[in-house]
Amino acid sequence: PAPRASALLPAVPAVLKKRLVKLVVNFLFYFRTDEAEPIGALLLEHCKITKEEENVFSISFLEEPERKYCFECATEEQCQEWVEALKRASYEFLRRSLIFYRNEIQKMTGKDPLEQYGISEEARFQLGAHRQ
Amino acid sequence: MKLNERSVAHYATCNSPTDHAGFLRKRVERHHVHHHGTSYQRLWFVLKGNLLFYFEERESREPVGLVVLEGCTVELCEATEEFAFAIRFDDAGARAYVLVADGQAIMEAWVKALSRASFDYMRLVVRELEKQLEEACKSLAACHKSPRRSSSGKKRHLSNPALQPPQEKPTTLENGYSTWSSGGCVAGGAPCIDHDGGQTKPPPLPPRRRSATGSATGSPAPGLTPAMLENPMSPETICFSKLHSWYGQEIAVLRREWQERQKRGHP
Numbered sequence: 001p002a003p004r005a006s007a008l009l010p011a012v013p014a015v016l017k018k019r020l021v022k023l024v025v026n027f028l029f030y031f032r033t034d035e036a037e038p039i040g041a042l043l044l045e046h047c048k049i050t051k052e053e054e055n056v057f058s059i060s061f062l063e064e065p066e067r068k069y070c071f072e073c074a075t076e077e078q079c080q081e082w083v084e085a086l087k088r089a090s091y092e093f094l095r096r097s098l099i100f101y102r103n104e105i106q107k108m109t110g111k112d113p114l115e116q117y118g119i120s121e122e123a124r125f126q127l128g129a130h131r132q
Numbered sequence: 133m134k135l136n137e138r139s140v141a142h143y144a145t146c147n148s149p150t151d152h153a154g155f156l157r158k159r160v161e162r163h164h165v166h167h168h169g170t171s172y173q174r175l176w177f178v179l180k181g182n183l184l185f186y187f188e189e190r191e192s193r194e195p196v197g198l199v200v201l202e203g204c205t206v207e208l209c210e211a212t213e214e215f216a217f218a219i220r221f222d223d224a225g226a227r228a229y230v231l232v233a234d235g236q237a238i239m240e241a242w243v244k245a246l247s248r249a250s251f252d253y254m255r256l257v258v259r260e261l262e263k264q265l266e267e268a269c270k271s272l273a274a275c276h277k278s279p280r281r282s283s284s285g286k287k288r289h290l291s292n293p294a295l296q297p298p299q300e301k302p303t304t305l306e307n308g309y310s311t312w313s314s315g316g317c318v319a320g321g322a323p324c325i326d327h328d329g330g331q332t333k334p335p336p337l338p339p340r341r342r343s344a345t346g347s348a349t350g351s352p353a354p355g356l357t358p359a360m361l362e363n364p365m366s367p368e369t370i371c372f373s374k375l376h377s378w379y380g381q382e383i384a385v386l387r388r389e390w391q392e393r394q395k396r397g398h399p
Contacts, residue, residue, distance in 0.1 A: 025182060025202055025251035040134035045143045045181070061139040062146075091181030092148065094254040101261035108268045113261055119248065124151045 016072065026090050028059070042069065049086045057083050099125060141194035144178060144185040152179040152245040154238065157213075158186065159230035172213070172232060177242075182251045184219075199229055206246045208239075215239040219246065 020031040022038075026045060029038040046062040055076055058068040073079040087093070102125065105113045114120040157172035175196070176187040182202060185195040199219060209218040209230060217239055219229040233239035 027200070038133055042136045043140050043143065043183075046139065046146070046148070061136065061142075063139065063142045091183075091251055091254065094251065094258055095149065095181070097258050098254065098261060101258065101265050105261060105265050105268055108265070108272065113264050114257075117257065119257075122151075122248075124149055 021071070023085055023089055028086070028089075044086060044089045045092055047090070049083050051079070051083050055079050057086075059086065095124060137194075140198065144180065144183070144187075144195045144198075145193060148180060150178055150180055151249065152242065153177065154242070155190075155234070156186075156242070157232040159211075159232070177231075179245055179249060182249050182254075184246065184249070201246060201249045202251060204250075206243050208243070217243050 018033060019039075020033050022029045022031070026043065028042040028044055030040050031038050042059060044059070048060050048062075048065070050058045050060070050068075052058050052070065055073050055078075056070060057073070057079055058070045060066070060068045071082065073082060102112065102114055105111070112120050114125060119125060154177060155174055156177050157174050160171050160173050162169040162171075176190045176192070178185045178187070178195075182200060184199040184201055186197045186199075187195050201219070203223075204219050204221045206217060206219050209216050211230060211232070213232045215233040215236060215238070217231055217233070219231070220226075221228070231242070233242060
């Protein structure tokens with residue numbers, strides 16, 4: 001997805017800091033608005049994206065569920081876009097999608113779609129209990 | 133640069149799928165005005181998705197380093213060591229990682245795994261499969277076969293390419309955390325990544341990258357053209373090289389700080 005900007009507040013309660021936020025693969029980088037280099041990043045694996053009140057969403061992580069990184073967007077639409085994009089932004093999500101599609105295609109066509117890519121035997125693409 | 137290092141370390145050591153793991157020796161460069169030295173440090177490497185973590189020991193609780201495998205090439209390299217390969221980035225200022233395996237087969241397995249580890253590669257494959265599934269559905273519908281042919285209770289509508297993957301999906305939803313399946317499906321249904329609408333067209337490829345991609349593992353994917361695979365992400369590589377530098381320089385400090393916080397009973 002295209003890099004997107006939004007005002008946000010990092011996890012310090014009641015403090016709003018304006019940041020430029022960029023989603024790049026499974027990382028969320030944030031910048032002070034004028035700078036080229038990020039001041040921080042969040043790895044988006046094993047995290048939960050939650051829509052909070054209007055214009056606001058939060059990210060929290062598996063091992064520390066009570067700690068929320070809250071982000072306030074300019075509009076509710078932007079907020080929804082962010083939530084949708086972030087939910088799909090993990091490698092684990094992609095992996096599950098791939099396994100799902102592979103399985104569906106195989107059921108419908110009888111053929112393994114990964115064979116043409118030469119990656120059908122890779123362990124990372126196997127359905128959990130069904131394959132060795 | 134800040135990073136959610138605790139979550140990163142947790143992800144690195146938890147039981148989420150590991151795509152490859154093993155011992156490798158990593159070249160350590162020492163650059164001084166009067167003295168150059170090269171030595172190798174034996175570390176435990178773990179590949180999860182597009183992240184290559186490395187640990188001092190196999191049992192270490194947190195990694196000492198992390199390489200984000202986006203916008204990089206993996207190539208065999210000329211070195212005094214046998215079975216050496218390198219991870220190199222487009223960003224001119226970014227360091228290369230030279231790694232040495234214990235044997236030919238191990239080296240080849242790593243090069244293969246690392247070459248296909250990027251998020252972008254996965255995304256491409258997923259998009260391809262998504263299209264294939266659409267086409268399979270359409271041709272089934274066109275053949276006037278029973279619309280419920282293989283559904284067995286699924287809510288899939290063959291005429292609708294935007295598939296809903298409800299109960300079929302494994303219970304892990306939302307970025308890999310199963311107990312947080314927030315009341316049902318991922319909102320919006322189809323597990324596809326949105327089109328990179330708005331992403332600027334990548335600049336033409338430097339010749340070096342093409343040949344590197346071709347030679348590294350012998351052409352990653354016959355079905356995918358080189359143009360599809362190339363995704364320079366040059367504005368973003370600055371972010372990743374920053375991550376790499378951060379890890380290289382500050383990890384010892386951060387570990388110490390974290391351990392002190394743990395001792396003080398920080399939650």
